[in-house]
Amino acid sequence: MMTTIKLETSAADHHIARMAAVALGLTVLENAIPSPLPGVKPGLANIVTLIVLARYGWRAAAWVSLLRVLAGSLLFGNFLAPGFFLSLSGAVCSLAVLALSLHLPQRWFGPVTDSILAAFAHIAGQMTVVYLWLIPHSGIAYLIPIFATAALVFGTVNGLIAAIFMDETQSPSLGGEETGVNSRK
Amino acid sequence: MRFLAHIKPGDYFTLLAGVTFTVWVSLAVWSGGAADTALIRSGGKIFKEVPLSRDQQIEVPGPLGTSIITIEKRKARISSDPSPRQYCVRQGWLQQAGEIAICLPNEVSVELTGGAKKYDSLNY
Numbered sequence: 001m002m003t004t005i006k007l008e009t010s011a012a013d014h015h016i017a018r019m020a021a022v023a024l025g026l027t028v029l030e031n032a033i034p035s036p037l038p039g040v041k042p043g044l045a046n047i048v049t050l051i052v053l054a055r056y057g058w059r060a061a062a063w064v065s066l067l068r069v070l071a072g073s074l075l076f077g078n079f080l081a082p083g084f085f086l087s088l089s090g091a092v093c094s095l096a097v098l099a100l101s102l103h104l105p106q107r108w109f110g111p112v113t114d115s116i117l118a119a120f121a122h123i124a125g126q127m128t129v130v131y132l133w134l135i136p137h138s139g140i141a142y143l144i145p146i147f148a149t150a151a152l153v154f155g156t157v158n159g160l161i162a163a164i165f166m167d168e169t170q171s172p173s174l175g176g177e178e179t180g181v182n183s184r185k
Numbered sequence: 186m187r188f189l190a191h192i193k194p195g196d197y198f199t200l201l202a203g204v205t206f207t208v209w210v211s212l213a214v215w216s217g218g219a220a221d222t223a224l225i226r227s228g229g230k231i232f233k234e235v236p237l238s239r240d241q242q243i244e245v246p247g248p249l250g251t252s253i254i255t256i257e258k259r260k261a262r263i264s265s266d267p268s269p270r271q272y273c274v275r276q277g278w279l280q281q282a283g284e285i286a287i288c289l290p291n292e293v294s295v296e297l298t299g300g301a302k303k304y305d306s307l308n309y
Contacts, residue, residue, distance in 0.1 A: 108195035145211035
């Protein structure tokens with residue numbers, strides 16, 4: 001006799017899965033872009049995390065972010081390899097900082113702030129893992145300015161993209177222009 | 186600049202803080218190791234320790250002959266050496282603490298020290 005196991009999934013689960021899939025798509029896209037230094041990449045998937053964070057809260061953002069890390073590692077074949085733990089540590093640190101930055105007054109601080117803070121948290125988490133586990137050598141400190149600059153630039157750009165996306169999709173007059181998360185429903 | 190409308194006032198503050206931090210970190214990491222002393226070794230023993238503040242030329246005897254070390258404008262280099270391949274001469278000027286030029290055949294080396302000692306692959 002064959003038994004069928006059926007997981008009960010809610011609409012919210014489907015929604016999170018869809019967003020994680022969009023984030024995953026951006027991760028794949030970004031891997032096609034050559035990088036001057038391993039670890040320096042735009043982190044386009046974080047745009048999705050930022051939008052989910054602003055619209056559906058921290059829990060949903062954490063799900064999307066961590067699912068993306070997990071599924072991305074399976075896709076690229078580095079699950080439980082160093083690259084996976086680097087992604088994971090970056091994502092966890094970013095989420096921790098986002099949990100705090102969420103409480104900043106909305107009136108003054110937007111997605112750009114969240115994005116920059118998360119980007120810096122991301123490299124801080126990664127550098128910590130690199131130092132404690134992979135390269136326990138103070139020489140990696142030389143690379144901090146490069147990663148910090150990348151975090152600043154890509155953090156700002158990603159935050160800006162997320163802010164523009166959310167501002168534009170909120171306005172009802174822009175019906176046809178929507179691309180991305182919401183149009184995939 | 187249409188996209189500026191999407192940045193909130195506090196975001197500029199965060200951006201400024203990020204720039205400040207990045208500049209500060211770059212300065213701290215990349216220019217911290219200014220050297221102030223050249224440590225000259227011959228045959229594995231310290232031959233002389235000279236400050237980089239004074240321009241001078243030092244002649245160091247070795248088994249093959251005399252190596253000449255030049256100190257100029259807070260930099261040091263081996264300007265002449267009897268070794269056949271001239272690696273240490275071609276290495277050029279040393280400026281940062283932790284940098285070292287070694288003339289193996291003549292057993293002469295010059296190492297810059299001072300400030301916070303930097304690491305390299307040799308002393309890891």
